Amino acid sequence: MIVQLAFEKTGGLLPAIVQDHRTGGVLMLGFMNAEAFAETQRTSEVVFFSRSRNRLWKKGESSGHVLKVKELLIDCDADALLVRVEPLGPGVCHEGYRSCFFRSLDEDGTTTVIEEKTFAPETVYGPETKS
């Protein structure tokens, strides 16, 4: 069955969950517009649409930490994507962690860092980039 992704439902952007295909760990969440999605499919590397920079954003364009697509899944309403990837490099987070979800949230609003850093971000990123 041919599926139409529901880009119009969320103002042109669909949330895309990135999951490590081997460990099952959730690495990050980004957004894709139709063009970012097409580029992701065409290149088999994850391309988001950056809301803050208002442009296509290939994950790893500056860090080299590219996300190789292993499997693309859509949900029942066709308005969310799950991208199973092989992550290149030590981590996806511009703060130096394997996953952007490196903090747990407690009931009182405090956070606890639950992962170890896997790289030093200052050696990977320029001062203004976080890709």
Next chain:
Amino acid sequence: MIVQLAFEKTGGLLPAIVQDHRTGGVLMLGFMNAEAFAETQRTSEVVFFSRSRNRLWKKGESSGHVLKVKELLIDCDADALLVRVEPLGPGVCHEGYRSCFFRSLDEDGTTTVIEEKTFAPETVYGPETKS
């Protein structure tokens, strides 16, 4: 450290990824406004904000397939949530699957169902509900 979730960044709604805390499987993605998030924290059961129904939506309110919160994580930008849960019941998807991500997407836009159904939705849901 006390964290402020970035609700204003996305028009009051944050995407919330739901992951089975035991298997690592991604079950669904929903959205939470500040009230849904507070209810999720207060009750330790997942509450979303339904964009289509424009109201709080406790997952499992009609099906009984409640999601018990085991761990709440936030990402580096505090604009996405990862909720690790113990799912009660055979599945979260109103189409009868364990996960809403039961279809893979091929390059030509066709989809392939990659999971077995785990329950008969017509025995669980009324004609108008999908919770």
